[in-house]
């Protein structure tokens with residue numbers, strides 16, 4: 068594994084109770100670092116991304132040059148951080164990890180940049196949250212491997228050029244649209260990560276079960292995969308919950324039936340929806356007659372932050388076709404109505420509850 072140094076912005080652990088199917092990393096996920104793949108060969112899914120990285124890495128290694136800067140884009144929990152570590156390991160380099168909000172002053176960034184050796188990976192998570200000043204500071208670092216550093220202030224201000232070693236910046240973002248065009252243009256490799264298929268997640272669950280020594284049947288792995296919202300981080304978390312339940316209430320073997328009961332108790336339904344997802348859809352259907360409704364109105368009715376709804380709830384509902392985003396607002400689809408046991412009605416017509 069690559070040597071690693073982490074620079075973080077204090078403790079960002081969330082205080083509130085988070086759902087078992089939240090894609091945001093929890094302490095329990097961090098503890099299971101050994102479940103993450105360490106090489107591209109071990110990596111399941113994201114075939115196009117993995118193939119493109121493989122080619123870039125082999126070519127860079129042959130030329131004995133550092134890899135081009137890489138931008139990883141995708142929802143939380145899909146493996147962006149894991150890939151950054153794999154890139155460093157495959158290049159035989161060290162990795163320094165930080166995040167957009169953690170980088171506040173050019174002086175701090177200067178310290179990090181000047182500590183990088185040739186080929187090292189600087190991983191910046193949430194790169195869309197860099198301040199404008201830092202972003203501009205990074206432009207010349209990425210392009211010319213040098214930075215203009217301003218010493219003193221006012222009349223005595225002096226700019227000195229500081230040369231840097233040729234490093235690789237790996238940026239990760241959930242919102243590529245929020246990156247400025249000059250920043251986006253400085254990445255040579257752009258990798259979009261999509262949600263995993265159920266078959267891929269089943270393989271992830273089976274691999275993790277092997278590492279954790281959990282006896283699991285194919286049906287058990289499939290049931291967990293189906294409810295994991297296309298996200299390996301959630302699949303591994305659900306596997307741990309089902310394992311505990313299987314050990315305490317049964318003989319320890321994870322079967323489909325046990326996975327079904329255990330996840331039902333966690334209020335995760337057959338599509339992987341939790342209480343908030345269902346409340347979100349119900350609100351659109353029952354309060355706003357199926358939509359269209361604006362996100363601000365939904366946020367007020369549900370008493371949830373708009374960002375939580377936009378970042379955590381909507382992406383998966385859009386992906387599975389339960390939600391449509393139209394210029395006039397959010398609309399629940401026919402499939403969403405059916406999933407919640409409500410009869411679909413045409414737009415503007417009164418709502419009909421499904422006959423028992």
Ligand code: ADE
Nearest residue numbers: 102103104109110111299
């Ligand atoms: N564990 C978590 N994500 C994984 C992936 N993409 N491949 C293999 N194991 C994983």
